[in-house]
Amino acid sequence: MKLLKHENEQRIGNLKKGDRILLVDGVSVSFDGFKALNNLSFSINYGELRCIIGANGAGKSTMMDVVTGKTKPHTGHVIFGEAVDLLEMDEPSIAEIGIGRKFQKPTVFQNNTVFENLELAMKDDKRFFKTLFSKLNGEQRDKIEETMKLIGLQELSSQEAGILSHGQKQWLEIGMLIMQEPKLLLVDEPVAGMTPQEVENTAEILTNLAKDNAVVVVEHDMEFIRSIAKKVTVLHEGSVLAEGNMDAIQNNEDVRKVYLGE
Ligand SMILES: Nc1ncnc2c1ncn2[C@@H]1O[C@H](COP(=O)(O)OP(=O)(O)OP(=O)(O)O)[C@@H](O)[C@H]1O
Secondary structure (H helix, E strand, O other): OOOOOOHHHHHHOOOOOOOEEEEEEEEEEEEOOEEEEEEEEEEEEOOOEEEEEOOOOOOHHHHHHHHOOOOOOOEEEEEEOOOEEHHHOOHHHHHHOOEEEEOOOOOOOOOOEHHHHHHHHOOOOOHHHHHHHOOOOHHHHHHHHHHHHHOOOHHHOOOEHHHOOHHHHHHHHHHHHHHOOOOEEEEEOOOOOOOHHHHHHHHHHHHHHOOOOEEEEEOOOHHHHHHHOOEEEEEEOOEEEEEEOHHHHHOOHHHHHHHHOO
16 A cells, blocks of 8 residues: 555545545635535535536535635634645645646746646656756656546657647646646636637547546536536535436526526
8 A cells, every 4th residue: 555645635635536526515615705606515526527606606616725824714614635624734834745727828838848748747846957867767758658648648758848839738737737636626617719620629528537536517617517517516606506417407496586587
């Protein structure tokens, strides 16, 4: 059995597919008396691809801010793995134990190649400096190759990131997150501004990624959600309005009332 590095890793537990990886329980966040999150509760399992949808202002970004430690809620619990209390941790420690977040706008190193971007993102504190002076070992090289394959950029390994298409930059950034070896990935509006073909590729990348991780996708593009979704959580006014597969969501009375005014 692999030795556990520190206490928090022990508290994450030995996650298997279907085990709960994230619990958000009774979380409320107020801004000047306005409740952006209102007793929000839901959970995500390891090996799951979950879509979170909701109108503007429903609380999606605030929820991700809470999970990644940017915003501390007034009430509630947020537990990672078996027993890691995320509310006791700061943002860098949360990233370090395996929660990665991809923002909408890609922020790759424009003047470096695809390969170098992935190398720089590798989970190794001193990698950034080592890149100039030392060679990668076989295992590290394999990890980069494997990631390039997953994000569909292996043919573009030595291409400068600056000349990639918008979609390719998004995939590269997903790849850079993967290099950090996260267990849970939060992805914010991944397909905004993409061509239909890029949207299709992104659906495939995220679906593959969710096999060995947990992936939470926040997205407005309903076509895309329909193409990837197994389970969808609908947020409304800071709480869960409905949860289920896409058919159940579309036929849910509360959802229809809120979205279609029925
Ligand atoms: N720092 C803040 N100060 C005051 N109000 C805030 C702050 N952050 C968010 N809000 C408010 O909280 C509510 C929820 O915002 P949030 O950004 O989480 O919604 P969202 O579902 O991500 O919306 P969108 O789809 O537009 O990104 C909104 O009404 C927003 O105006």
